[in-house]
Amino acid sequence: MDRLENTVRPYAWGSTTALPALFGEAPTGEPQAELWMGAHPGAPSRVERGAGPQPLSDVIAAQPERELGARTVQAYGPRLPFLLKLLAADAPLSLQVHPDSAQAAAGHADEEERGVPLDAPHRNYKDAHHKPELICALTPFEGLCGFRHPHQAAELLESLGVDGLKPYADILRAHPETDALREVLTALLTADKDEMAATVAAAAEAAAGSTEHAVYADIARHYPGDPGVLAAMLLNHVVLRPGEALFLGAGVPHAYLSGLGVEIMANSDNVLRCGLTPKHVDVDELLHIVRFEPTDPGVLRPEADAHTGEEVYETPAGEFRLSRFALVPGATPHALHAPAAQILLCTEGTAVLHGPEGADSGAGAGFGEGAGSGGGAPRGGADGARGEAELHLTPGRSAYVPAGEEVRISGDGTLFRATVAV
Template sequence: MRRLNNTSRDYDWGSSEDIPRFLRESADGAPVAEVWFGTHPLGMSTFSSDEGEVSLASVAGEMPFMLKLLAASRPLSIQVHPNAQQAAAGFEREERAGVPLDAPHRVYRDAHHKPEMVYALSTFDALVGFRPTAEILRVLSGIESPLARSLTDHLNARPGFSGIVRLVEMLLEEKPDVAEIDRIVAACRDLAGQGIDIRRAYVTAVEIADHHPGDVGVVISLLLNRLTLQPGEAAFLGAGTIHAHLKGMCLEVMASSDNVLRAGLTSKHLDPVGLVSCLDAGMSRFARVTPEQVGFSTDVFNPAVDEFALAITQCSHAEPEGASLPVAPQCLIVCTGGEIELVNEQGERLVLRRGESAYADAGDGSLRAIGTGELAQAYRPTFEAPDPR
């Protein structure tokens, strides 16, 4: 077992308080948006050794999954992650073009797809996936503006997924002027003030406009589902699913990738054409993941992808010998509450308090967690779960 040191990101949408408080550190007023755990080259975890600070990749290789701690105080960009084929082709294309890996306009920073799962640590709000055609038409019908009427006419003429994607293309190619966006926001504000809303479409547009006035993403948000996760709930975003996190703190477990195509609500590089080309043809709502209980103390959130699953283990004095963690060839472990002592098969011990993290592999064998608190364990689900007895 190795205690990890991890890198943080200070993106402007981050919270100045949530992550420092979670890590038990003093806040300095600057935004802290993410902390990365894993072996991605843009956010490599390290550990201390007799030789000094050593990269996790030196013992773990290139892990297929990674973890992020994320805290949003305002909406993130509207974005899509590519599938495996799109990621490989895009990475090769930008490599051939000589685009530096850390260039602000670089889109494909690795050759991997990026399915991901969100596990809420606080109340967490997100926009994910397109609303059904009939619901979008209901949302737009309440808004008196030329743009809303135009979108309605186009969707009536071409309903379904392809028609919704065409609305996104139109909004990104022929961006409406700020006055027209403001008109839509004013109508949404008025409707929400009257207590009229359709699955929180109007209040969401108003909330986003408060942070991103005049942004076309405000209009696109009317096409998207809003979902609120409570602490301890999880949801899965497959590659090609349009989404935007709105606010709250979570753990994200994902394939080890940083490929993001953005189309609004951000100061970062936009790639609207790329985003549209990567949209998946699914119409389903944001998919909550129902956990499977393993043993007395562990819930396993497994979205049925090859790269990752997430186990959440609640530890208490009810198991004085400790709770058994799922066995995996490699895992990243983060203490999300309390104080937990990890014990491996060799009897080695490592104490983790909230915000602290560790790496374990096959050499550690089965792990036990002793104490009072909660552990999140990301791993590749290529093993048999321990006997629940």
């Protein structure tokens, strides 16, 4: 077991209070949008293995099969294939889609061949991987996910009574579903900017007077004149209750609007944006990636294992598997053993991790005085024999468990478990 030291990303859309409240800390006044847990090169977690804090990415690179397990390395290469986050949104994130594996590989190869710099603002494919993701709400959580049925989108546009929206509503009613959605999204993203800004402003004013559609007025307040405001009206508006989740597969347009959640995704940076952003929008490539299909957003609820109590969020993604445990005081500790690496995250109460003292994985490192909030001390037997180490996690704190290592969990609270679905 290794306690993780993690990095908070201060994106402008982040909440100034949600993560500090979870951590039991005073707000700094700055937005705190995401806490990253994993080995992403942009902000890898750090672990203590006896020589000072080291990036988890370096630890894995040194001995990938030992850290990740042979099956993970065979399937995904010598890298942790998922990234776990705490996400705290106080303003809408960009409206976006992610490519599938074939599209990502082809797009990345094309941009490499054309010599597009990785840090170029117009670069679409930072890597050759797809990016399925799952968001699980810790508080009421609002988002947009997948296309509405065209006639439902037409009804919404017509209800606002804005003349500039009528042509789009007519297309949505008159054309086949896939053609209608493609034509309207294309028209919104390629229209004259000044004309579109005026239409967005009129639509936002109309939406502000409607309880049902006030969410779009709020989006427009953050992104005035952005055609993404109207594109958002084509999508399903979803409000998750705590414990509910959304899975976002390839080609599905989506945006998170507000709330605190646990997010897990394949370890990729490939994003195509549709709007609600000052960043580059590549309309042609976007239209190649988007799946123009009306969908039910498909709210996920965890399925509990009757024997272990583990509540699993089932998805088709192979790179990750997310589950949670409701820990009850006095209960027999659950044993967690996996052929892949695990990250364990406490979101409520206290979780206690039990493992062998002095294990090769680094158990015992970072415990005791100076180890940080919630640290515990190793316990050895009176005769000096190898004993048991304990690691205490409080909300927002996490730990890394290498492949093949067993850890037992107990406590009084909620613990999320992220691993690879191998």
